[in-house]
Amino acid sequence: MTALIDRFNGAARRVPTWPLYILCAIPGFWFFYLGLTGGLGVEPIKALEHKLGELALQFLIAGLAVTPLRRHLGVNLLKFRRMLGLVAFFYVLTHLLVWLLLDVQIVSQIWADILKRPYITVGMAGFVLLLPLALTSNNWSVRKLGPKWRQLHKLAYVAVLLGAIHFVMLVKGFQIEPYLYLAAILTLLALRIRPARRKVAI
Amino acid sequence: MAFRWTNDLTRADVTPERLFLNRRQILGGLAAGGIAGGLGLRAEAQEALEPNTWEEITSYNNYYEFGTGKDDPARYADSLVTSPWSVTIDGLVDRPGDYGFAQIMEAMTVEERIYRFRCVEAWSMVVPWNGFELADLLEMAGVQTGARYVAFQTANRPDQMPGLARPVLDWPYVEGLRLDEALHPLTLMATGIYDRPIPNQNGAPLRLVVPWKYGFKSIKSIVRITLTEDEPPTSWNKANAREYGFYSNVNPEVDHPRWSQATERRIGGGLFARRQPTLMFNGYDEVAGLYEGMDLTENF
Numbered sequence: 001m002t003a004l005i006d007r008f009n010g011a012a013r014r015v016p017t018w019p020l021y022i023l024c025a026i027p028g029f030w031f032f033y034l035g036l037t038g039g040l041g042v043e044p045i046k047a048l049e050h051k052l053g054e055l056a057l058q059f060l061i062a063g064l065a066v067t068p069l070r071r072h073l074g075v076n077l078l079k080f081r082r083m084l085g086l087v088a089f090f091y092v093l094t095h096l097l098v099w100l101l102l103d104v105q106i107v108s109q110i111w112a113d114i115l116k117r118p119y120i121t122v123g124m125a126g127f128v129l130l131l132p133l134a135l136t137s138n139n140w141s142v143r144k145l146g147p148k149w150r151q152l153h154k155l156a157y158v159a160v161l162l163g164a165i166h167f168v169m170l171v172k173g174f175q176i177e178p179y180l181y182l183a184a185i186l187t188l189l190a191l192r193i194r195p196a197r198r199k200v201a202i
Numbered sequence: 203m204a205f206r207w208t209n210d211l212t213r214a215d216v217t218p219e220r221l222f223l224n225r226r227q228i229l230g231g232l233a234a235g236g237i238a239g240g241l242g243l244r245a246e247a248q249e250a251l252e253p254n255t256w257e258e259i260t261s262y263n264n265y266y267e268f269g270t271g272k273d274d275p276a277r278y279a280d281s282l283v284t285s286p287w288s289v290t291i292d293g294l295v296d297r298p299g300d301y302g303f304a305q306i307m308e309a310m311t312v313e314e315r316i317y318r319f320r321c322v323e324a325w326s327m328v329v330p331w332n333g334f335e336l337a338d339l340l341e342m343a344g345v346q347t348g349a350r351y352v353a354f355q356t357a358n359r360p361d362q363m364p365g366l367a368r369p370v371l372d373w374p375y376v377e378g379l380r381l382d383e384a385l386h387p388l389t390l391m392a393t394g395i396y397d398r399p400i401p402n403q404n405g406a407p408l409r410l411v412v413p414w415k416y417g418f419k420s421i422k423s424i425v426r427i428t429l430t431e432d433e434p435p436t437s438w439n440k441a442n443a444r445e446y447g448f449y450s451n452v453n454p455e456v457d458h459p460r461w462s463q464a465t466e467r468r469i470g471g472g473l474f475a476r477r478q479p480t481l482m483f484n485g486y487d488e489v490a491g492l493y494e495g496m497d498l499t500e501n502f
C-alpha cells in the first residue's frame with residue numbers, strides 16, 4: 001500500500017498542472033456546446049445551469065479532499081489544490097453567469113431574486129466568499145499576505161458549505177442527492193479536525 | 203357536453219402551413235355557404251403561437267413516479283402497463299364503480315384542445331391535446347348534490363414506476379379540484395396529443411388538464427376519482443404548504459417563494475430563449491368568475 005502511494009505521489013509530482021486547468025475546464029465548454037446544439041434537451045438553459053452548479057460543487061469538494069487525503073492516506077495532491085480551487089471558481093462563475101444572462105435576463109428581477117430567494121442568497125454568499133480566494137490564488141498574494149493568506153483561505157470551508165446548503169434548499173420534494181454532497185463535505189471537514197493535542201505548557 | 207369551448211389557439215397552429223392553407227380554402231368555401239363562418243373568422247384571428255413539437259412535449263416532463271430528472275419519464279415510463287386500465291369513480295356519485303378505459307372512450311366525444319401549459323417551475327409549452335371534458339365523465343357517474351370537490355389519484359405501482367422507490371413525495375400522487383372547477387368546460391381529460399395516443403411520460407392513458415393552473419394540478423395516469431364534500435389533500439401541498447396551495451392558479455403576481463412567477467420561458471427557444479410575461483390564469487380569463495370575491499394571494 002505505502003509503496004503504491006509512494007509511486008502515485010512520485011507520478012503526481014511529474015504531472016504539470018497547467019494542462020489540468022484546460023482539461024478540467026473542458027466539461028464546461030462541452031456542455032455549453034451541447035446546449036447550443038440540442039444535446040442538453042429542449043430546455044438547455046436550466047440543464048446547463050444545473051451541470052455547471054454540480055461541477056462547481058464537485059471541484060470544491062475535490063479541493064477540500066486534498067488535505068485529508070494527505071493526512072490520512074499519505075496521498076500528496078497539494079500541488080493541484082490551487083488548480084482545483086480555481087477550476088471550481090470558474091464553474092461557480094459560469095453557473096452564476098448562466099443564471100444572470102441566460103436564465104433570469106431581467107436586471108430588476110436579478111437583484112430582487114438575490115435578496116428575496118433564500119437559496120439564491122445563500123449561493124450568492126458562497127460566490128462572494130470565493131471571490132477573494134480566487135483573486136489571491138497566486139504566488140504573489142501568498143507571499144504578500146503571509147500567514148493571513150491561510151486565515152483568509154479558511155473561508156473556503158464556509159463557501160463549500162453554503163454551496164451544498166444552496167443545493168439542499170433548491171430541490172423540490174425530498175431528494176437524497178444534495179444531502180449526499182452535504183454529507184461528503186461534513187465528512188471531509190471532520191477529517192481535518194486534529195485530535196486535541198496535549199496542552200503545551202505556557 | 204363536448205365542444206363547449208373553442209380553441210383560441212386554432213388547428214392552424216398545429217397543422218403544417220401548406221395543409222393549413224388547403225384547410226382554409228375549404229373553410230372559406232364552407233363559410234361562403236354560411237356554415238362555418240365563425241370558424242373561418244377565428245382562424246383569421248388566431249394567435250401567432252406555435253404549438254410545441256411532439257419531441258419537445260414528450261421529452262421534457264415532470265413525472266416523479268419515474269424519476270426527478272426532466273428526461274427520466276421519457277426514459278423509464280415505458281414500463282407502465284396502460285392496458286387494461288380502469289378508473290374507479292366513487293364517493294358522492296350515483297353510479298360508483300370501476301370504469302374501464304374502453305368503456306369510457308366509447309361514451310365520450312374526443313375533441314382537440316390546444317392549450318397553453320404553464321409549469322410552476324416557470325417554463326411553458328403549447329400542447330395540442332385530444333380528450334374529453336371531465337364534466338362528461340363525471341356525468342357518466344352521476345354527481346350527487348352534496349359533492350363539492352373532486353379528488354384524483356395517480357397509479358401507484360412500484361414495480362412499474364421506479365421513482366416510487368424514493369420518498370420524494372408522499373405516494374401515491376393525489377390532486378383535487380373544486381367541483382365548479384372540475385365542471386368548467388376548459389377542464390379536460392386528455393387521452394391524446396397530436397391525434398396520437400398520449401405517451402406514458404405524459405400521463406397515459408388518461409390525465410387531467412386544467413390549463414389555467416400550474417402543471418402539477420394536471421394529474422397523470424388517473425386510477426381513481428372521488429367526489430367529496432371536503433377539500434381533498436393534494437400532494438405538493440402536503441409536501442410544502444407554504445409553496446404550493448390547493449388552487450395553484452397561474453398568477454404572475456403571486457411569486458413562488460423561491461422564484462418569480464411574473465415571466466416564463468417557452469420550451470423550444472434554445473440556449474438564448476427570451477422570457478415572456480406570464481398571463482393571469484395563463485390567459486384563460488373566462489375562469490375568473492370562479493374566483494370572484496376570493497383573495498388569490500391568500501388562496502394561491
Ligand code: HEM
Pocket residue numbers: 049050051053054056057060092095096099120123124125126127159160162163164166167170
Ligand atoms: C458556491 C457556489 C455555488 C454552488 C456550489 C452551486 C451549486 C449548485 C448546484 C449543485 C445546483 C443544482 C444542480 C442540479 O440540480 O443538478 C445549483 C442550482 C442552481 N444555482 Fe447554484 N451554486 C452556487 C452559487 C450560485 C449562485 C451565486 C447563484 C445565483 C445567484 C446560483 C443559482 C442557482 C440556480 C438558479 C440554480 C437552479 C435552481 C433551479 O433548479 O431552478 N447558484 N447550484
